[in-house]
Amino acid sequence: MKYFMFSALAGLVAVTSAGRAGTLQFNRDIRPILSENCFHCHGQDASKRKAELRLDTAEGARALLEKGAALVPGQPDKSLLLQRMMSHDPDELMPPPESKRSVTEEQIRLVSQWISEGGEYENHWAFVPPAHPAMPAATAWDRQPWDALVRARLEREGMQPSAAATPAAWLRRATFDLTGFAPTTAELDAFEAAVAAKGEAAFSEAADRLLANAAYGERMAAEWLDVARYADTHGFNNDSARSMWRWRDWVIDAFNRNLRYDQFITKQLAGDLLPNPALEDKIATGFGRNHVINSEGGIIDEEYRVEYVADRVRTLGMAWLGLTMECSRCHDHKYDPVTAKDYYRLYAFFNQVPEWGEDGRVANASPLIPAPTKAQREHLSKLEQGRSALAAGRVPGEMSGKGLGEVLTWLRTSVPVVPELPENTLRLENKDGKWINAVKPGQAWGKGPDPTAAAAGMHFPAEGDWKLDGAAFDASSNKPWTWQSAVRWEGGEGVLLSSMDYTIVESSTAHGNGFEIRITAEGRPEVRMAQKWPAYAIQAVGIAPLAKDRWHHVAVVNHGTDNARGFRIFVDGVESAVEVLHDGLSGGMGAKAMRMGSATGKNPDAFHGSLEGMRAWSRVLTSKEIVDLADSLWVRSLPEGPAGSEAALGSLERLQGIVRRHDAGVREQEEKWLALRSGELEAARDFPTVMVMSELSAPRPTHVLMRGNYDAPGEPVTPGVPESLLGAWPEGAPRNRLGLAQWLTKADHPLTARVVVNRFWQQVFGTGLVKTSEDFGIQSEYPAHKEVLDELARNFIESGWNVKALMKSLVLSATYRQDSRVGADLLAKDPANRLLARGPRVRLSAEMIRDHALAVSGLLKPRIGGPGVYPDQPPDLYKGVVVDAAYPGTKWTNSQGDDLYRRSLYTFWKRTVPHPVMTVFDMPDREFGCVRRSRTNTPLQALTLMNEPALVRAAGHLGARIRGEGGATDAEKLTFGFRLVASRQPSEKEAAVLARMLEGLRKSYQSDPTGAGEMLKSADVVPAAETAAADLAEAAAWTALASNLLNLDETITKN
C-alpha cells in the first residue's frame, strides 16, 4: 500500500504536471508562489511595502530600482527576483529567513522557466468574466455537453474515466444529493425496472422526480443555512433564543419553487428595498440579520454594532463574491487588489440598519417584523372578511338622517357619563374635577394648586416639573393595568407620561430605565418599557394616528406579561393595531416616580398640547369599558350650544361611531364589530416575528475605520463596489443594497455565478472545482477544471439562474455517474479525486446520517417548516456551561411526540452548545458563515452511532421493521435490512458475515434473557407481556444487528 507515502507536493505535481509540458501559465504556476512568499511585503498594501518594490503587477516587477529590476523578461540571470530567491547570503535571501517563509527548488525552477519564457503577467483568472470554453468533440461517453471537458482533461493527463456506477448506486447518490435521504426499496425496484425498460430516459425522469420532492428544498436549505449562519440563538455567552425560522422556511420554499438564483440573492440582500415588497420579500432579508448578537451587560454598543456590519460584509464575501473581504478591514488586502477603502465602501451598504450593538437578551433584536405563516394569514383574512361582511350589512340606526344639532342633543342625554371606576389610582382632572396627584417639585403629594390651565385640559409644555410618585400609578411590566387620557396634540414628538431618564450616560446599564407613553412625530401613541433603553426594552406603537389640534381619547392596556404581547393601545375607544419595534425587556420593570409632559426636566421631547382626564387602574379594563370611557369623555367635552365647531367634534367618522354605539337599533351590531376587530388583533399578537433589514431614515455616515477599530474613524466613504476590479456599477442602479444586488447579479460579473456554481458542485462532488470555495482570490487554489467551472457558470446565467436545471445537469453527467471504486494506481495519482476520473465517495453530513437512520427505521416525521424542535439531548449537557439566568434558550426540554423525529435541519440550534450529534459529525457552530465543513473520522462518532439514545431506538424500530417486512427467512430479512441502509444487495461474502453476526447475537441473547429485555427496553421495542424468552432473544438479536447496520461505513457514506 505504497500510495500512502505520497506527499502533498507529489499530489500537486500529479495534478498539474501535464499542463506544464507547454508554456507555463502565470495564474496557474507562478502567481501562487509569488503570492505566498512575496506579496506580503511587495504587494498592493502600500503601507507595508518594502524597498518600494511591487511584485503583484508587471509594471512594478519590471521597474528599474537602485540595484536593477526584479524581473527582466527572458533573462533569469538579470532578474533580481530569482537571484534573491537563490541567494546563499541570509541578508540577501528572499523571502527573508525571519519571515519563516521559503521557496522550494522546484518553485525556483518554475520561476526561472517563466522568466525565460518572457515573464508575462496575467490578470487573475477569477477577476475576468467567465466565457464559454472551446468544446472538444463529443463522444459517446458524454452525458452532458460539459462532460467532454472533463474527459479531454483526463486524456491530457493520460487517464481514463471510470466505468459507470450501477443504476442503484447512482440513484442512492442522487437521492442523497437532492433530497438528503436514501432511496426507498420501492424506489430502487422501480428505478431498476425503468432503466431496463427505457434506458437513459429513466435517469432524467428520476432526477425530475427528486427535484420535485419537497425534501429537495430542505436538503438545499441545509447547505445554505451554514453559509447564512442560521441559528435559533443569538450567540455570545448569554446565547438566548431568537426566532428566525420564518426566514429558514422562506429558504426551503425558495428552493422548492426554484426561485431564480439572482432573485434568491436580491431578495435576501435587499427584499425590503424592492418596489412594494411583499411580506416574504422582507422575511428574506433576515439573511442579513442571522449574525450573532451580544447582550452582555456593559458592552460598548458601537463596538458590537460595527461587528454586525462587518459580519454582513464577511458573509457577502464568502457567500457570493468568493473573496476574503474581511482581510481588508484593518489594512489593504495583502494579496487581493482590495483596499481598506473598498472594504468600507461595501460596508457602507450594510451600515444603515436601525439596530443596536447590545440587544437580543430575551427575544429578537430590532429591527423586526411580525411574520405570520400562510396559515396564520389565511386565518386572519377569514376574520377580516367576517368583519367586512358585518360592516357591509349595517342597517341605518334610529338617529340616521337626523340633523347634527338633534344628534348632539340626543348624545348629551344618551351617552352616560361613566362614573368613577373602582381601583382608580390616578386622576388628573380639570373642568368639573379637581387637579390632584400631580405635584410640582418641593410640593407635598396631593396638594398641588389648580394649574392656570388653558380652556380645556392642562397645557404643555407646562411651567414647572409635574411629577407623580410611583405609588400613584404602579406601571410595572408584570402587573395588569390600564391608563387613559384625553390628548390634544399640537404636533411634534412628545412625552405624555414617563419615568425614563435618558440623561444617564448612554453606555450605562441604567440608561433610560423606566416606563413611558409618548406621541410620535406622526401622532401615534407609543409605549416604552425599559430596563436599559433601548437594548432591553419594549417599544410598541399604535398605528392609528391622532389628528393634530383635536381632542382624542388614548388608552393603553398592559396585561402584565412582561413582553410586548401584553400591550394594547386604544384611540377613541377603538383598539389600534400595534407595531412592535422592540420586544426585549429583560428582567422586568417595577414602579417608579413619573413626570408628565416630559421624560426628564431636560428632555427635548417635551409634549406640545393639552392633557385632560388622565387616569389609571391597576387592572385590565375591558374593551367595552374603554370605549364607554372614551365616549363619555367626548360627550362631556362637547361645546355648549346646538352645534359646536368641527375642531371640537373631531372627525365625522368618530361622531358616527359614537352615535352607532349608543343607538339602540344598531348598538349590538357595533359591539360585535368591535369584538371581531379585537379578535383579529389578538390573532396578530400570536404571529412569530423575524429580524429583518431596513434602512435608517437619515443615513449614517460611514468612515474607514483605522485598523478596523470602531472608535477610530478615518476618511469618510460613500457606498460602492470595487468597480475597476469586478465590473462597473449598473447604470441607474440605486446606491443601496438593491443596487448592490443588481451589481452582483450582472450577467458579466466575474465571480458571483462561478462562486455559486462551485458550491453546488461541492454539494454533489464533495469538493469544489475550486477547492477553497470561500476564496477565489489570488491565494486560492487554481481550479482543477477551470473550463468546466466557466461553462457551468455561463450556462447557469443563461438559463436564468436556474438552480434545478444546474443540479439536474450535475447529477445526470457522465462525470458524476462514474463508479467511485478506486485502485491503488489511481489513488496514488489523484488521491483527492480532483481530476474526476472516478465518482464521488464521501461521508454523509451530520443531518443526513441522522435523517437516514430515522427514515429507514420508520421513525422520521416528515413535516416542512416551523419553529426549531428539541430531539433527545443529554439532560445535563448545559450543566456547568450555560449562563445562569432564566433567558429563553438556556434550558433544553426534549420535545414530545412527532417533534422528537423531525429532520435534523429543524433541530433547535444553540450556537454555544449545539446538539452534540450534529457537532460530532462536523456541523459548524454557525457563529459565522461557513461554506465548507470539515469531514473528520473520530472515535466520538463511533460512540455516537453506537449509543446515542435516539439512534438506539432507531435500531430497535429498524430491527422490528426487518422482522416484520423483510421476508420469511433470515437470509431474506438480512438482505432487506442491508438494502434499506446501503441501497444495494449484499454480496455473498457480506451475506455470510451478516448471517454469522445474527447467529452470534442470537446465541448471546438466548443465554441472557435479562440482557435481551434490557436491550429491548432501551431500544423502545415493547414486547407483549407473554412473549417467550426465545422471542425476546430473537428481537434483541435483530435490534443489535440493526444497530450494526446503522453503524456500517457504507450506511453513512454516499458512494
Add this chain to the structure above:
Amino acid sequence: MDCNRFQTWGNRRDFLSRTGLGLGAAALSQLIGSAPARAAGGLPGIPHFAPKAKRVIYLFQSGGPPHLELFDPKPMLSDRFDEELPASVRGTQRITGMVSAQGKLALQPSKYGFQQGGQSGQWISDLLPHTRKIADDICVVRSMVTDAINHDPAITFLQTGSQQPGRPSMGAWLDYGLGNANENLPSYMVMCSVPSKGPPDQGLLSRLWGSGFLPSRHQGVQLRGTSDPVLYLGDAPGISRERRRLMLDGLAEMNGLQLESSGDPEIEARIAQYEMAFRMQASVPDLTDLSKEPEETWQLYGEAAKQPGSFARHCLLARRMAERGVGFIQLYHRGWDVHGGLTDRLPVLCGDVDQPAAALVTDLKRRGLLDETLVIFGGEFGRTCYAQGGANREKYGRDHHGRCFSLWMAGGGIKPGHSHGMTDDFGFNIVKDPVHVHDLHATLLHQLGIDHERLTYRFQGRQFRLTDVHGKVIRDLIA
C-alpha cells in the same frame, strides 16, 4: 466553525492528522509500511526544538478574579481610600456600562491581607493560604494585559488569541501540532465546574474548546461529572462488553469487505476509530474510577474532591489525566464575575480553588510530573482599583479591568518562586515587564517545543497562527 479541509484526505500527513486518534503504532506501521510512525498525527517537524513541557493543565478562573485581593497587594489604596482615580492614571481606558453612570471612580483598597510565602517571599493573599504554601513552586505574573474588557471577547481572546469567535483554541492548536501521544484517551480534555455556593453567572461557550477553522477532530472532549463522562460512551443496557466486542468484530468484517471493494482508505480509518471507541469505553471509566485513591489523596485535595463535578475533583482528575499522557487539560471554574458582591463571594470562590490547585502542584511534584507539566492558574482579566458602587472598607465591588491582571504558572520549565512584572501603586497600569495574552501564548507554545510563528494553518488564503501576527516569548519567565 469547523470549516475547512473538505477534500478527501490525500497524503500521508493528511491521513495521519485525520485519523491519528485511532491508530496505534501497529496499525500505522501496517498501513504505511516501513515509514517511521509518529506517535499519532502531529505535524512533521514539530516539536521545532526540545520541549520543556509535555503537557499543559490550565486552571481557568472564569469571570475575572480580582488581582488586588489575590496576588497584587497595593497598600497605597488604603491611604487614598475613596479618593477619585486620578485622570492621569486612568488615561484613555474604556469604562464599562456597569460603572459609566457612577459620579465617581472611588479608589478601593482590598480588605484582605497579604503575607509573604516560602523562601522566595512572594506576596500572596490571606484568601489563598494553600497557594502561599507552594509559593516557591510557582511563578506569579502580575503584569498580564489583555485587549478586552467584557467576558465573551476576553475569554475568547485568552483561549484563541482573537476576541472574535472562529479561531481554534489553544488545546486545538496543540492537538493539531503535536498530535496525540495516547492511544486510549483524547489528547485534549475539558472539565467545567461552578462555585460551591452562589451564582455561576457568566456562561461558557463550547467554542472555547472548539477547533475554529481547524478540522473538528482537534476540538476538546468534555469530561462530564455524570454517569456518562464522555457523551455516549456507555453502551445501552443489554449490550455487555462481550456483546459489543462481538458486534464490533462483525462490523469490522463488513467494513473490511467494503474497503476491499471500494479501495477507499477512509474505511480503514473508520475501523480504527471504532477500536479506539471500544478502548475508550474502558480507559475513561478507568480514568474516573477514584476508588483506589488512598486516603491521603482526599486529605491533599480536600473533601470537596469527593463531590463529582467540583473543581477539587477536576484537579484530581487532571493529575490522573497527566499520568495517562493527556496533552492539554483544560479546567474552567465559573463564578469570578463578582462585581458588587466581591466581598460576599470571594471567600467562597477561593475556598473552592485554593486547596485543590495547590494540591495539584504538590501532587505532580512528588510524582515527578511537575517538570514536564505546565500548570497555569488565572482568568480573562482583572478587576478595577476603583469601587463599583461606592468605596467601602468592608463591603464593596469591582468592575472588569483588562489593563492589568495576575496569574500564576508552575512547572513545565517556568521559573519557580519568581514574581514577574509590576503594576503601579494603584494596580491600574503596568509599569514593568508587561505580558500580553499573545506573549503568554507564545511562551506556552515555546515550553512545548513550538515556535509560535511556525505553527500555522492556511485558511481563507492566509496562514493563521495562535498568536496572530503578535506575541513574543517572555524569556524572563523561563527557568
